[in-house]
Amino acid sequence: MYMRKNLPTDSIDPLLAYFDRLIPLDTAEKELVAAHFHPRLFRKRQYALQEGDLCNQFYFVLRGCLRMYKIDDKGSTHILQFAAENYWINDLGSFHGLRASELNIDALEDTVVLQISRDDLITLYLQAPKFDRIFRVLVENSFVRLQERLLQNISSTAEERYRSFLEVYPYLVSRLSQVQIAAYLGITPEFLSRLRNRRTQTRKP
Amino acid sequence: MYMRKNLPTDSIDPLLAYFDRLIPLDTAEKELVAAHFHPRLFRKRQYALQEGDLCNQFYFVLRGCLRMYKIDDKGSTHILQFAAENYWINDLGSFHGLRASELNIDALEDTVVLQISRDDLITLYLQAPKFDRIFRVLVENSFVRLQERLLQNISSTAEERYRSFLEVYPYLVSRLSQVQIAAYLGITPEFLSRLRNRRTQTRKP
DNA sequence: CGCGACGTTGATTTGCCTCAACGATTGTGG
DNA sequence: CCACAATCGTTGAGGCAAATCAACGTCGCG
Numbered sequence: 001m002y003m004r005k006n007l008p009t010d011s012i013d014p015l016l017a018y019f020d021r022l023i024p025l026d027t028a029e030k031e032l033v034a035a036h037f038h039p040r041l042f043r044k045r046q047y048a049l050q051e052g053d054l055c056n057q058f059y060f061v062l063r064g065c066l067r068m069y070k071i072d073d074k075g076s077t078h079i080l081q082f083a084a085e086n087y088w089i090n091d092l093g094s095f096h097g098l099r100a101s102e103l104n105i106d107a108l109e110d111t112v113v114l115q116i117s118r119d120d121l122i123t124l125y126l127q128a129p130k131f132d133r134i135f136r137v138l139v140e141n142s143f144v145r146l147q148e149r150l151l152q153n154i155s156s157t158a159e160e161r162y163r164s165f166l167e168v169y170p171y172l173v174s175r176l177s178q179v180q181i182a183a184y185l186g187i188t189p190e191f192l193s194r195l196r197n198r199r200t201q202t203r204k205p
Numbered sequence: 206m207y208m209r210k211n212l213p214t215d216s217i218d219p220l221l222a223y224f225d226r227l228i229p230l231d232t233a234e235k236e237l238v239a240a241h242f243h244p245r246l247f248r249k250r251q252y253a254l255q256e257g258d259l260c261n262q263f264y265f266v267l268r269g270c271l272r273m274y275k276i277d278d279k280g281s282t283h284i285l286q287f288a289a290e291n292y293w294i295n296d297l298g299s300f301h302g303l304r305a306s307e308l309n310i311d312a313l314e315d316t317v318v319l320q321i322s323r324d325d326l327i328t329l330y331l332q333a334p335k336f337d338r339i340f341r342v343l344v345e346n347s348f349v350r351l352q353e354r355l356l357q358n359i360s361s362t363a364e365e366r367y368r369s370f371l372e373v374y375p376y377l378v379s380r381l382s383q384v385q386i387a388a389y390l391g392i393t394p395e396f397l398s399r400l401r402n403r404r405t406q407t408r409k410p
Numbered sequence: 411c412g413c414g415a416c417g418t419t420g421a422t423t424t425g426c427c428t429c430a431a432c433g434a435t436t437g438t439g440g
Numbered sequence: 441c442c443a444c445a446a447t448c449g450t451t452g453a454g455g456c457a458a459a460t461c462a463a464c465g466t467c468g469c470g
């Protein structure tokens with residue numbers, strides 16, 4: 001059987017491990033996962049979802065990094081989420097509400113995902129109700145993180161948010177340009193540059 | 206049998222109707238709901254959750270209005286969520302993560318809720334896995350709304366956020382003081398006052 | 411090589427905050 | 441039931457955080 005480079009048969013393993021850590025799976029359930037999730041490569045700058053389209057897939061990142069963002073009327077980019085290794089990403093509003101998305105998802109690096117379509121996910125829920133629980137827990141965790149971020153955005157200064165980002169996502173910082181980080185924090189790249197230099201100063205008199 | 210005023214036996218009905226609208230329940234499942242959820246009254250200004258405590262209950266509001274908020278180091282209040290009739294509220298991070306909460310929940314009006322403890326909810330999941338799905342859908346919907354709010358906060362001015370609040374929560378506006386609305390929008394009450402007057406002006410020369 | 415993204419820095423502007431004062435309303439205890 | 445305190449909404453003056461606009465050197469890439 002022909003196998004594409006970068007997409008070996010055992011690419012499903014990290015996902016199985018991920019699920020197993022949340023709630024242990026039996027063999028039948030692991031086979032269902034293997035049957036419904038499919039590997040896919042996105043080249044750098046390639047769209048995984050484009051504004052106006054329906055979000056039909058749920059992505060689990062194996063390697064690389066995706067971002068989900070909105071472009072406002074003034075043309076500014078606002079990043080809702082990065083998704084690197086072992087993170088999930090999709091536009092849940094479009095995915096379940098069956099409405100056209102206002103968001104874009106694209107690749108910041110060459111990225112390999114495991115994807116499942118909405119129809120396959122619904123089938124999976126029917127075949128193994130345990131996945132209702134798994135995805136409930138998964139969304140609950142995302143909800144808590146999102147709520148913490150909202151709280152930060154309401155109550156903190158740009159500098160505090162930047163410091164917090166460095167702490168929470170240290171492994172991302174080196175992989176992202178300052179433009180991306182600024183679009184995530186909700187500030188301009190110019191101001192982020194000033195923040196960085198403001199701190200490394202206070203050295204020479 | 207003695208029955209407290211304001212808390213009649215059929216107070217469970219709005220919750221059953223709420224679940225039924227999401228995913229139809231059979232008789233046994235309705236009885237489980239009636240067995241695990243309990244009515245409770247919070248007087249105006251009474252805490253339902255206090256910072257430092259564990260969030261042990263999930264609340265469904267029958268009448269009245271609760272708010273969930275954080276007090277920062279400077280003493281400012283930041284409101285994460287209002288919950289009026291037919292809304293859910295709790296600190297999910299504390300509820301499932303079993304950690305002390307940094308948030309407060311209290312009543313803005315005399316409020317009647319149906320509450321379920323974490324232990325009872327877990328029991329409910331085991332007795333009827335359908336509730337895994339129900340609460341998955343419920344959290345998914347909350348997640349989508351929260352994401353929209355974060356996007357607004359990152360990308361919009363205070364005035365745009367205020368206009369949007371008026372559109373999305375018209376039934377709340379009349380019940381809340383401007384102090385509460387300002388704490389939700391992430392601005393000062395003074396500035397909210399200016400926003401309101403800025404708009405009703407542009408009339409007399 | 412040349413073009414376009416990136417990061418930096420300066421000058422200026424602006425959205426929103428802070429502090430302070432005031433009358434109107436609410437609520438509370440004597 | 442009244443008196444007093446507390447909270448609310450409003451307005452003014454002044455200040456600061458962050459945006460805007462512009463210019464410039466650097467680097468990676470086609």
